[in-house]
Amino acid sequence: MSDTIISLQGVTKEFETKSGKVVALKDINLDIKAGDAYGIIGLSGAGKSTLVRTINLLETPTEGKVIFDGENLMSLKQSELNQKRHKISMIFQQFNLLMQRDAIGNVCFPLELAGVPKKEAEAKAMELLKVVDLEERAHSYPSQLSGGQKQRVAIARALASDPEVILCDEATSALDPKTTRAILALLKKINEERGITLVVITHEMDVIKQICKDVAIIESGEIVEKGDVQEIFAHPKTPAAKKLFFPDGQKELTGKTSTKSRLRLVFDGKDAHKPIISRMIMELKAPVNFLYADMDVVDGVQKGTMVICLSDDPEIAEKQRAFLIKEDVVFTELEVEGEVE
Amino acid sequence: METSQLIGLLGEGLVQTLYMTLVATFVSYVIGLPIGVSLIVTSSNGIKPVGWYNKIMGFIVNVVRSVPFLILMIALMPYIRKIIGTGIGTSATTAALIVAAAPFVARMVEQSLLEVDAGVIEAAQSMGASNMQIIRKVMLLEARPSLLNGAAVATITILGYSAMAGSIGGGGLGDIAIRYGLYRFQPAIMWITVIVLVILVQIMQEIGLKIAAKLDNRIN
Ligand SMILES: Nc1ncnc2c1ncn2[C@@H]1O[C@H](COP(=O)(O)OP(=O)(O)O)[C@@H](O)[C@H]1O
Numbered sequence: 001m002s003d004t005i006i007s008l009q010g011v012t013k014e015f016e017t018k019s020g021k022v023v024a025l026k027d028i029n030l031d032i033k034a035g036d037a038y039g040i041i042g043l044s045g046a047g048k049s050t051l052v053r054t055i056n057l058l059e060t061p062t063e064g065k066v067i068f069d070g071e072n073l074m075s076l077k078q079s080e081l082n083q084k085r086h087k088i089s090m091i092f093q094q095f096n097l098l099m100q101r102d103a104i105g106n107v108c109f110p111l112e113l114a115g116v117p118k119k120e121a122e123a124k125a126m127e128l129l130k131v132v133d134l135e136e137r138a139h140s141y142p143s144q145l146s147g148g149q150k151q152r153v154a155i156a157r158a159l160a161s162d163p164e165v166i167l168c169d170e171a172t173s174a175l176d177p178k179t180t181r182a183i184l185a186l187l188k189k190i191n192e193e194r195g196i197t198l199v200v201i202t203h204e205m206d207v208i209k210q211i212c213k214d215v216a217i218i219e220s221g222e223i224v225e226k227g228d229v230q231e232i233f234a235h236p237k238t239p240a241a242k243k244l245f246f247p248d249g250q251k252e253l254t255g256k257t258s259t260k261s262r263l264r265l266v267f268d269g270k271d272a273h274k275p276i277i278s279r280m281i282m283e284l285k286a287p288v289n290f291l292y293a294d295m296d297v298v299d300g301v302q303k304g305t306m307v308i309c310l311s312d313d314p315e316i317a318e319k320q321r322a323f324l325i326k327e328d329v330v331f332t333e334l335e336v337e338g339e340v341e
Numbered sequence: 342m343e344t345s346q347l348i349g350l351l352g353e354g355l356v357q358t359l360y361m362t363l364v365a366t367f368v369s370y371v372i373g374l375p376i377g378v379s380l381i382v383t384s385s386n387g388i389k390p391v392g393w394y395n396k397i398m399g400f401i402v403n404v405v406r407s408v409p410f411l412i413l414m415i416a417l418m419p420y421i422r423k424i425i426g427t428g429i430g431t432s433a434t435t436a437a438l439i440v441a442a443a444p445f446v447a448r449m450v451e452q453s454l455l456e457v458d459a460g461v462i463e464a465a466q467s468m469g470a471s472n473m474q475i476i477r478k479v480m481l482l483e484a485r486p487s488l489l490n491g492a493a494v495a496t497i498t499i500l501g502y503s504a505m506a507g508s509i510g511g512g513g514l515g516d517i518a519i520r521y522g523l524y525r526f527q528p529a530i531m532w533i534t535v536i537v538l539v540i541l542v543q544i545m546q547e548i549g550l551k552i553a554a555k556l557d558n559r560i561n
């Protein structure tokens with residue numbers, strides 16, 4: 001059921017430039033399961049685009065293997081690779097539509113490449129334009145469409161060849177927040193309803209939160225952390241992950257409360273709908289201080305972290321801890337700097 | 342000279358000029374278009390880089406382009422005479438025009454294709470398009486407005502060359518202007534041919550721009 005559809009094995013990519021060798025990817029190992037929505041997040045220049053472009057060999061790795069559906073793409077002839085590429089669609093930040101073709105002409109393009117008869121191609125393209133809610137703009141040219149509409153055309157075009165995978169390289173980075181949400185919702189629907197694997201490249205945490213199940217964090221050409229989004233969100237291990245998940249940091253949490261115990265609570269979705277903290281306050285009749293909260297909706301459930309300060313009465317603090325343990329809340333004790341007493 | 346004679350003379354010149362210009366432009370495109378495409382395709386960031394070909398072809402194109410047309414024509418005359426039997430007249434001029442214009446057309450085509458968005462080409466590659474499909478269905482179509490504008494410029498340039506060829510017996514309106522204006526000192530006839538040439542250029546320019554704009558789907 002959870003077959004690996006894409007497997008990068010020891011992929012390294014070096015670019016020769018005038019100013020010397022640039023190592024864009026270092027020994028990347030990545031397995032992506034069929035039907036997954038896999039996010040790859042990192043800062044600008046981290047190597048995300050290079051990484052995603054090795055999956056369809058727009059970029060040939062200097063070393064390593066790219067396996068798609070159990071086949072090493074690097075051992076294929078160009079014509080065979082072109083056939084495989086029908087199964088790996090791609091959408092781009094700048095949409096990359098043909099400016100001289102109308103919307104339906106753009107969606108027909110991959111079908112034309114595959115030699116599908118014109119009538120048949122047009123019928124299918126029209127169906128796909130319906131899927132992306134643009135059938136009434138079928139005969140508009142890209143210059144007459146908004147960014148969001150252009151990306152919808154690009155998504156319809158990506159679907160035309162009945163792909164197994166859609167690679168999205170910063171597909172929403174040129175769009176406003178509202179359009180971004182709509183496009184991500186569309187991609188999520190495509191992933192869920194058609195079972196098409198998504199590989200989502202982004203520098204924005206929100207994109208990962210909204211549609212990905214798994215995520216890899218890439219930094220300076222290396223994958224520093226990877227796994228289930230919720231898991232990594234709940235327990236980020238590396239500094240890179242922490243920085244991405246908690247960009248504001250928690251350094252500001254110092255000050256007068258320094259002698260009290262501070263806990264970082266992680267809500268991974270199960271209990272967030274229950275007002276645990278307020279029940280704790282009611283039941284134990286002792287206050288807690290909220291120092292920091294970053295709650296969010298990930299994959300439809302409430303999750304996030306919260307830092308609270310327990311009662312300064314150690315006895316009550318102990319009860320508060322016991323309460324949290326009983327309620328299955330994941331927490332960690334935070335070190336308190338400058339403890340005097 | 343009688344008016345009817347003059348009209349006959351100009352008519353004949355006009356037909357010869359149009360013939361030389363259009364045939365030379367057409368054949369220059371038959372030769373220059375593939376060369377222009379090949380220069381783009383084989384360049385270092387093209388879809389199929391071939392360094393040695395790109396360097397050699399680029400060099401040949403530049404050499405031919407840097408020779409002034411009249412000198413090129415005179416230099417080619419003996420060879421043209423050998424091949425087509427005559428060194429003067431419309432056929433010889435047309436042959437020389439093709440040699441001079443084909444490299445010019447190649448560069449014009451190259452410029453136009455350079456404007457095609459690399460992202461769109463990459464998108465086509467990601468869809469499994471072959472290089473031939475990319476050239477035919479992406480590069481040439483996306484660059485169509487620019488190519489048509491270029492064709493108008495090329496036609497006008499070739500028209501200018503053909504008029505120059507008149508000075509060495511090349512036929513057409515340029516020939517008439519030189520013969521009557523210079524050798525027989527009938528400036529009126531010369532000026533009339535000049536006006537006809539100017540009108541011809543205007544018409545070509547207009548037609549070129551109109552077609553290019555009409556076939557450009559970026560602005561409606
Ligand atoms: N064609 C190229 N030639 C040279 N260096 C490149 C090329 N493509 C990418 N790079 C370099 O590789 C690194 C990663 O780039 P990229 O994958 O585009 O990062 P991201 O998409 O994460 O912003 C950067 O340092 C970039 O300059």
Ligand SMILES: [Mg+2]
Nearest residue numbers: 048049050170
């Ligand atoms: Mg990028």
